[in-house]
Amino acid sequence: MTAVLRPTQTAVQKTLLQRKYRDAIPAFKGSAQSEGQRFYDKDYETFRYVFNWLETPTAHCDSLRFHPDQGGMPVCESAAHPTSGPGCLVYSFGLDHDLPFERSLAGGGCEVHAFDPQAPNATLLLASGVSYYRAALHRLDGVELEGRKLHTLDGVMDNLKHSERIVSYVKVDINYDETYMFMQQLHDNEEGRFVLDHVNQIGINIHLSKDIERFFGLLSFVVYEASFKVLHEAGFRLVYTAPFGEQTYLFPGVEHPVYLGYRLLLVRSGRDVWDRRERGNSKLRRAFVYTG
Numbered sequence: 001m002t003a004v005l006r007p008t009q010t011a012v013q014k015t016l017l018q019r020k021y022r023d024a025i026p027a028f029k030g031s032a033q034s035e036g037q038r039f040y041d042k043d044y045e046t047f048r049y050v051f052n053w054l055e056t057p058t059a060h061c062d063s064l065r066f067h068p069d070q071g072g073m074p075v076c077e078s079a080a081h082p083t084s085g086p087g088c089l090v091y092s093f094g095l096d097h098d099l100p101f102e103r104s105l106a107g108g109g110c111e112v113h114a115f116d117p118q119a120p121n122a123t124l125l126l127a128s129g130v131s132y133y134r135a136a137l138h139r140l141d142g143v144e145l146e147g148r149k150l151h152t153l154d155g156v157m158d159n160l161k162h163s164e165r166i167v168s169y170v171k172v173d174i175n176y177d178e179t180y181m182f183m184q185q186l187h188d189n190e191e192g193r194f195v196l197d198h199v200n201q202i203g204i205n206i207h208l209s210k211d212i213e214r215f216f217g218l219l220s221f222v223v224y225e226a227s228f229k230v231l232h233e234a235g236f237r238l239v240y241t242a243p244f245g246e247q248t249y250l251f252p253g254v255e256h257p258v259y260l261g262y263r264l265l266l267v268r269s270g271r272d273v274w275d276r277r278e279r280g281n282s283k284l285r286r287a288f289v290y291t292g
Helices: 013-023 032-038 040-055 102-106 121-125 153-159 178-187 215-233 284-291
Strands: 064-067 073-076 089-093 111-115 130-133 149-151 169-172 201-207 234-246 259-268
Touching: 040 215, 040 234, 040 259, 064 102, 073 201, 073 234, 089 102, 102 130, 130 284, 149 153, 149 234, 153 178, 178 201, 178 215, 215 234
Parallel strands: 089 111, 089 169, 111 130, 169 201
Antiparallel strands: 064 073, 201 259, 234 259
């Protein structure tokens, strides 16, 4: 895959950018003086890193296709990363009401396993090639007090006896809980095992918090920063990115308006240089345990 070059701005793009600045809402409501007292230099660096990472593709796919979903879910259909035919295996966490993405890939010959704590239309559960499980992707395997089943990514692979298989595509649209998946896979050395090296593509909706004056909101950016760095070291490259949501925000240290939602396609096409012994950042893990 080759690096993506950004196109030159057109007059329309410049007009849209001006409108983004005009309509943007400050994420921090205080004065410049109180901002300097509230945030450290490292916080500014974290905000800049996260948004720069989310908005800057690092690879290209010549066969990018958008399968039906809310806004269209990107899939790279290159020969090196097939998403159809025999052997194609797909996990989908978080479902649209009529399973358009899942049925589309199943129609191409993929074996699709779909997970959501709230069941879609019962008649759709009979969709050919799609197996449904009433469960949520999370940081732990177990059952919550209200009865909701939770599974880690490696727990899903073990339960389905897929531990030795390559997962062609993992779709994740679980409204902020993607941070738990990142924590479990990339930073917890006591919770399950790392299996993302058995995944070829990840289509994921990233949901960011604007409540950065609260500790948990700020910590979520720290988790994303650490996770994005590990994903790159593990060979994942950002092939596609697009914001979702109408409102833009101004974050401390970030020089342009940004969004709270980004739809990404990550493809495992780079060199894997991540030292697995680094899995389990104790400081990050401890902070997240006591606030999550």
